[in-house]
Amino acid sequence: MKRELSTTHLQEFEAHLLCEERSTATVGKYLHDLRVFYGFMENRELTKSETLAYKKSLLIRYAVTSANSMIAAVNAFFRFCGWYDLCVKQYKIQRAAFCPEERELTRAEFLRLTATAKRHGNRRLNLILQTICGSGIRVSELRYITVDAVRRGEAFVNCKGKNRRVFIVTELRKRLLQYIKEEKLKEGAVFVTKNGKPVSRHNIWRDMKGLCDEAGVPREKVFPHNLRHLFARTFYGLEKDIAKLADLLGHASINTTRIYIVTTASEHRRKMENMHLIQ
Secondary structure, three states: OOOOOOHHHHHHHHHHHHHOOOOHHHHHHHHHHHHHHHHHHOOOOOOHHHHHHHHHHHHHHOOHHHHHHHHHHHHHHHHHHOOHHHOOOOOOOOOOOOOOOOOOOOHHHHHHHHHHHHHOOOHHHHHHHHHHHHHOOOHHHHHHOEHHHHHHOEEEEEEOOEEEEEEOOHHHHHHHHHHHHHHOOOOOEOOEOOOOOEOOHHHHHHHHHOOHHHHOOOHHHOOHHHHHHHHHHHHHHHHOOHHHHHHHHOOOOHHHHHHHOOOOHHHHHHHHHOOOOOO
């Protein structure tokens, strides 16, 4: 039987994702990826060979990780439609043994970024950087850092269908309380725009990039998620407990957490030099 794509399929799939209580970001990502797939298919007949051709075409325009996420969206859609025979395998990715040094944000670089934000009088950005790096929270989870959460000293985050506690350490809590007082915030998210809406990921990304030149930090190192990686490496360096770190980061799998604590080749070399096994 000939199978065709339609806007009705897309609408029904969207309703299905919402019923499954997927996050707004996840639903938006799936729908975006499916529209790309729809654009590729145009008037083609929906077959396994065409799906494989789509998979191959993704590598021309996207990195492997991005291609895999787009394949995952299409596969989820096929399973929803009952078209299991159309599903395709994702590309295999070999886990990197070392973190590229040009991508690893150091503690010294982080401190230069926060100092630059402070120097410019951008206290909100300064505290956003410290909140992400000091708690390991995702940038999309900043809305859970509310006035009440700061007063309690912990936030309760719901992400990807899972709930977890995010601790706000004493010094960060003190600074946030002072900020709340000065901004006359009574309730809701701490980091908001002049209109009272939570600061968007795009604005945070843009403002962080604006600090790079003056802070002397390469632009490719400066993005919100790299602060989360710095939190993970610092915590693991102190505790050496990957299970606890996985809980703090909200990871269901320790294999995901391992990606966060990969160090540079230079760091591995330094540790080997300090072994002093050659006499």
